[in-house]
Amino acid sequence: MIQRAPKKRRPGRRLNQGRAPVALLLPSLLGLAFLVLPVVGLLVRTPWSRLTTDIAATDTWTALRLSLECATAATGFSIFLGVPLAWLLARTDMPGRGVARSLVAVPLVLPPVVGGMALLLVLGRNGILGIYLDRWFGITLPFTTPGVIVAETFVALPFLVISVETALHALDASLEEAAATSGAGRWQIFRWITLPNLLPAIGAGAVLSWARALGEFGATITFAGDFPGTTQTMPLAVYLAFEDDPQSAIVLSLVLLAVSIALLALLRDRLFTRV
Amino acid sequence: MPTLLARTRLRVPAAAAALALAGAALAGCSSSSTTSSGASSSASASSVALSGTITVFAAASLKKSFTALATTFEKDHPGTTVKFSFAGSDTLAAQIDQGAPADVFASANQSTMETVEKAGNTTGTPTVFVKNTLEIAVQPGNPKGIETLADLTKSGIKVAECAATVPCGSAAVKALAAAKVKLTPVTYETEVTGALTKVELGEVDAALVYHSDIVGADGKVEGVVFSTASDAVNSYPIDVLKGSTNTSLAQAFVSYILSPSSEQFLLKAGFQAP
Numbered sequence: 001m002i003q004r005a006p007k008k009r010r011p012g013r014r015l016n017q018g019r020a021p022v023a024l025l026l027p028s029l030l031g032l033a034f035l036v037l038p039v040v041g042l043l044v045r046t047p048w049s050r051l052t053t054d055i056a057a058t059d060t061w062t063a064l065r066l067s068l069e070c071a072t073a074a075t076g077f078s079i080f081l082g083v084p085l086a087w088l089l090a091r092t093d094m095p096g097r098g099v100a101r102s103l104v105a106v107p108l109v110l111p112p113v114v115g116g117m118a119l120l121l122v123l124g125r126n127g128i129l130g131i132y133l134d135r136w137f138g139i140t141l142p143f144t145t146p147g148v149i150v151a152e153t154f155v156a157l158p159f160l161v162i163s164v165e166t167a168l169h170a171l172d173a174s175l176e177e178a179a180a181t182s183g184a185g186r187w188q189i190f191r192w193i194t195l196p197n198l199l200p201a202i203g204a205g206a207v208l209s210w211a212r213a214l215g216e217f218g219a220t221i222t223f224a225g226d227f228p229g230t231t232q233t234m235p236l237a238v239y240l241a242f243e244d245d246p247q248s249a250i251v252l253s254l255v256l257l258a259v260s261i262a263l264l265a266l267l268r269d270r271l272f273t274r275v
Numbered sequence: 276m277p278t279l280l281a282r283t284r285l286r287v288p289a290a291a292a293a294l295a296l297a298g299a300a301l302a303g304c305s306s307s308s309t310t311s312s313g314a315s316s317s318a319s320a321s322s323v324a325l326s327g328t329i330t331v332f333a334a335a336s337l338k339k340s341f342t343a344l345a346t347t348f349e350k351d352h353p354g355t356t357v358k359f360s361f362a363g364s365d366t367l368a369a370q371i372d373q374g375a376p377a378d379v380f381a382s383a384n385q386s387t388m389e390t391v392e393k394a395g396n397t398t399g400t401p402t403v404f405v406k407n408t409l410e411i412a413v414q415p416g417n418p419k420g421i422e423t424l425a426d427l428t429k430s431g432i433k434v435a436e437c438a439a440t441v442p443c444g445s446a447a448v449k450a451l452a453a454a455k456v457k458l459t460p461v462t463y464e465t466e467v468t469g470a471l472t473k474v475e476l477g478e479v480d481a482a483l484v485y486h487s488d489i490v491g492a493d494g495k496v497e498g499v500v501f502s503t504a505s506d507a508v509n510s511y512p513i514d515v516l517k518g519s520t521n522t523s524l525a526q527a528f529v530s531y532i533l534s535p536s537s538e539q540f541l542l543k544a545g546f547q548a549p
Binding site (some may be wrong): 120121124125126142143221225226227228231239240242243244246 | 363365366368369433435438440460461462463464465473476477478479
């Protein structure tokens with residue numbers, strides 16, 4: 001368990017007192033309302049009378065389960081690939097690090113649909129690499145659940161890398177240096193010194209990645225297609241339902257919203273206590 | 276007179292007068308534009324004074340032909356612009372019913388148009404301008420030897436089908452039911468063009484798309500005709516929408532699509548006469 005040191009009085013404490021100036025207060029409240037109102041609108045228009053029957057529908061649970069499973073798997077892959085990548089960017093003199101760092105951020109600015117299309121061209125059955133995956137191993141990713149995880153990892157990984165890399169730069173290097181002078185190897189330093197100190201940042205990055213993966217739509221529908229049970233995640237189900245039956249789309253959105261908020265609140269208490 | 280029409284178009288109090296003028300102008304337009312071809316239309320265009328921009332919401336399957344037809348229309352009526360939004364008909368219908376700023380809607384089946392009509396968003400009675408039949412799209416040379424709907428259910432054959440909410444999907448459901456074939460596709464696409472692209476890229480082996488899509492793909496896919504296709508023929512209706520801010524131009528465009536020359540063009544593109 002984390003031992004809680006007696007809370008230091010934060011130096012900024014006195015800044016919290018006194019009245020907020022209107023020039024800051026007005027836009028801040030406007031910003032808050034702008035973020036909250038759409039969700040309120042969702043609640044206002046929720047067809048409460050059919051809520052229970054819609055939630056009980058098996059399709060809802062199939063899509064929700066798939067969403068949670070795929071987002072969790074994508075977060076797992078993001079940690080597995082992202083932590084070493086962040087370490088490589090922050091702790092080595094690898095040439096082209098600056099370029100690599102910019103490339104890591106590309107999925108953040110790329111419209112997800114473009115990402116999905118690019119994945120299809122590389123990992124699709126006739127893709128640059130996908131053709132060999134199919135020929136040699138009989139593996140095809142598009143239209144499968146692993147395809148969904150691949151698409152979600154593509155958009156979620158940068159969040160983890162950036163979060164962990166920032167923490168690595170902020171980390172006090174003296175401990176690692178002390179270990180190095182005592183003769184510890186790079187792997188030992190990483191395993192016993194760096195990694196334990198990075199845990200909060202990995203946690204925070206994982207939550208961001210997970211949230212991004214859960215909401216993923218564009219890359220998923222482009223790369224993995226849409227089929228109930230295998231690739232139709234909640235965002236896809238909501239999109240399709242909205243065209244056909246907007247009321248049920250609202251219910252689906254509400255379920256997704258409730259589950260995400262509940263899980264985030266739960267994780268927040270566990271992960272952010274030290275951040 | 277023409278300048279008056281153009282100036283008052285946007286003002287709310289004069290809207291009624293503008294509408295009346297537009298109606299009068301239209302009567303002259305439709306009779307002349309349907310009979311005259313491109314050569315003489317510059318004269319009729321100046322007497323009608325069509326101007327401005329319209330936005331046409333059209334089914335994804337109309338993309339190639341409507342884009343080409345609009346280029347001719349804009350040439351015939353200098354100073355006009357026809358913008359398009361192509362998507363699955365149900366997406367467009369939902370957008371129209373949510374107040375999207377569209378002047379004309381061309382749907383890939385009648386039931387989707389009916390939902391817009393029922394919501395009170397059409398101006399008249401939608402007119403069917405073409406029909407379209409489903410076909411199986413396969414890779415050139417038909418490497419998997421697909422000849423019937425039943426062949427699509429063979430193991431290892433990946434098929435893209437339109438979602439049942441889009442017209443090509445509801446037609447596919449009908450055709451499959453008539454053939455008593457139970458098909459499990461790998462994906463339900465939200466528009467017919469998405470299903471076609473996946474065949475072109477080789478990501479699926481076959482897709483149920485329209486004959487016109489296969490004609491429009493210029494040899495990148497091959498069509499396989501199947502027996503129950505006649506049970507799933509879609510009729511494409513078109514109409515001016517209530518929310519139109521340029522009804523004269525919208526009407527002129529609809530009349531142009533319904534004209535014999537446009538029909539000839541659409542037939543060549545793989546559609547059928549209504």
